[in-house]
Amino acid sequence: MAEDIEEQEESLFEAPPMAEQERMIEAVLFATSEPITLKELESRMPHGCDAGEAMVHLRKRYEGRGVQVVRVGDGYAMRTAADLGFLMQKETVEVRKLSRAAIETLAIIAYHQPVTRAEIEEIRGVSVSRGTVDQLLELEWIRFGRRKMTPGRPVTFVVTQGFLDHFGLENARDLPGLKELRAAGLLENRPPPGTMPLLGDGEDEEESTEGQSELFED
Structure with missing residues (x-):
């Protein structure tokens, strides 16, 4: 027993x-x-x-x-x-496209995260409106990251798991590199003087952030 x-x-x-x-x-x-x-x-x-x-x-x-x-x-x-995604096309809900400012901001965050608003503005060369950031937050494609250890402790932004899921990425490292974007014809223009590159070094540093943002238009 x-x-x-x-x-x-x-x-x-x-x-x-x-x-x-x-x-x-x-x-x-x-x-x-x-x-x-x-x-x-x-x-x-x-x-x-x-x-x-x-x-x-x-x-x-x-x-x-x-x-x-x-x-x-x-x-x-x-x-x-x-490879079977085409079977779901009739079920896909068409959503309003993001503004160019939102696309550029999203691309910068994806490639530079964690990044502050000031850094985004430095890369774009223009100010980032609160509405643009709010739109991306509402879509749950970006979220607030840790505060940066610099004067004022500014908040940073990072992409979310929802962003990765939407674009079929395991993590942000799976984003296309500059060579892939150039081969796809998405990097043809050069940035205005004084703007920062998205990523890369040497010759690649001169590529345009404007072209890279087109990655998210499809």
Whole structure:
């Protein structure tokens, strides 16, 4: 009798088989519209589960399928395979395009984050209106970052997980580089004298921020 009780107590703390852990993660991802982190997944699962290992197996199982498990920032989500996106075109809601100022501001934040308003204005060469920043905040494509350790402790801006998700990026490092943008014909103009480049060095530093902003118009 004592042995039976000990076995029952041990079973309460024994993690489910890995296949069952995969099913749990699959169920949560299927029902969640927003990306969810491994830590959040593990908090919902029984004691002893390894969400990280289960996620590796689950992503492998979905490789090549119409729906895939993708990483978005620190989280994971189920998304339609990129090559099948055309099937969803009729379901796509057309939204109003961002103003040129908003596009340029968003591009600068994406490539320079964390960046202050003053730094954005220095790069653009013109002031940034409060409405432009408010619009990007309302879209939840940017958010406030940590304050900079400079006089006045100005607040910084960074792109959000929603921005990465919208553009199909795992993180900001996946943004196209200058060579890719130039090859796509998006970097043809040079910036006005005194403006700062978006990124790069040497010859690349002279490329125009105006061209790079076009990345976000599609």
